Amino acid sequence: MSIAAEKNVFDVEKIRKDFPILQREVNNYPLVYFDNAATSQTPQQVIDAIVDYYLNYNANIHRGVHTLSQEATDKYEAARKKIQKHFNAEKSHEIIFTSGATHGINLVASGFSAILKEGDEILVSALEHHSNIVPWQMICEKTGAKLNVIPMNEDGELVYTAFEELLSEKTKIVFLNHVSNALGTVNPIKKVIDKAHAAGAAVLIDGAQAAPHIKADVQALDVDFYVVSAHKMCGPTGVGVLYGKEEWLNKLPPYQGGGEMIATVTFEKTTYADLPHKFEAGTPNICGGIAFGAALDYLDNIGFDAIAAYEQDLLEYATKKLLEIKGMRIYGVAKEKTSVVSFNIEGLHPYDIGTIVDKLGIAVRTGHHCAQPIMDFYKIPGTVRASFSFYNTRAEIDRFIEAVEKARAMLS
Known part of the structure; x- marks a missing residue:
């Protein structure tokens, strides 16, 4: 039985302590790592x-x-x-x-x-x-x-x-x-x-x-x-x-x-x-x-059912918050999704958004994500992609939303 199943609770704060890199700062801000679809972080047990x-x-x-x-x-x-x-x-x-x-x-x-x-x-x-x-x-x-x-x-x-x-x-x-x-x-x-x-x-x-x-x-x-x-x-x-x-x-x-x-x-x-x-x-x-x-x-040991349920909550929470931002369009609204949100804000280049949120300590991916035919289908140069893992939190999403709002205000 997995730890999460045994306790019937998902203790994300305990899990986060397994990942040393999550304790560091980027540009004088606590790191928020939302580039998990590119590569995930490594727990101490693997190190x-x-x-x-x-x-x-x-x-x-x-x-x-x-x-x-x-x-x-x-x-x-x-x-x-x-x-x-x-x-x-x-x-x-x-x-x-x-x-x-x-x-x-x-x-x-x-x-x-x-x-x-x-x-x-x-x-x-x-x-x-x-x-x-x-x-x-x-x-x-x-x-x-x-x-x-x-x-x-x-x-x-x-x-x-x-x-x-x-x-x-x-x-x-x-x-x-x-x-x-x-x-x-x-x-x-x-x-x-x-x-x-x-x-x-x-x-x-x-x-x-x-x-x-x-x-x-x-x-x-x-x-x-x-x-x-x-x-x-x-x-x-x-x-x-x-x-x-x-x-x-x-x-x-x-x-x-x-x-x-x-x-x-x-x-x-x-x-x-x-x-x-x-x-x-x-x-x-x-x-x-x-x-x-x-x-x-x-x-x-954590358990994939627990991981999936927790990440689904993060996906739904982030999607709801992002859609409240003026000019927001999310690409990929399939009925079945993993914890990835790919988006643009009307009139803004994804690279510019990614650069500003990085200055605030938040790592996302921008560009065509090695999937250029998808971008050609939507007739766009690329997207901002935020991808969540089981060690991310709603509080980090809140910081991300604030950063995106700041980027929109600066670039509009």
């Missing part, structure tokens, strides 16, 4: 795991008979099992360590370059981050496959009927995010997966933005590939995971060649290692993988 690795058992893994190497290997593989359990993968070797979600997407896209041929079609959603667009464009140029786009509507939701019309026996893979990084929209991925499978297509889900808020069960979803980044989940940067069904991972060729991913090597021929090592060439981010496991321990 301790990183320090422990470098202090006590820093060594390369899978290769040494000495004690430090064996200890590091055991911790790294234990982290893989934690990740397997968290996402409910059937087998631990279906968990491939990567440098992040972008790496995982590129790994799958590269593998499909050996499968796709001219005349094949692949489907992407209009809500994607560039990292789930550009790799597939590159593969289409290489293979002659056609890229089709599932459109979005004014509310920031996918047009599901259009997806059904675009799907055909020519469709080989469908890829979309679980949650939009720019708008917070939660996509109906289970419906998409089931429909795509009925047409014979594989499905890749970019879970980078969903994983901090939603505990995905990859077996229940029946998804073929699911990618996440640790740094969105209170873990370190430079590490992530690709989940892939065993049958699909066996079909795809290796993404990179090098040490660790081989069984035998001669100058005449190389044979590849079994999963997961086939896709894990070279020395991995050992400390990062171990710390990712520690981050999942931390999040699971």
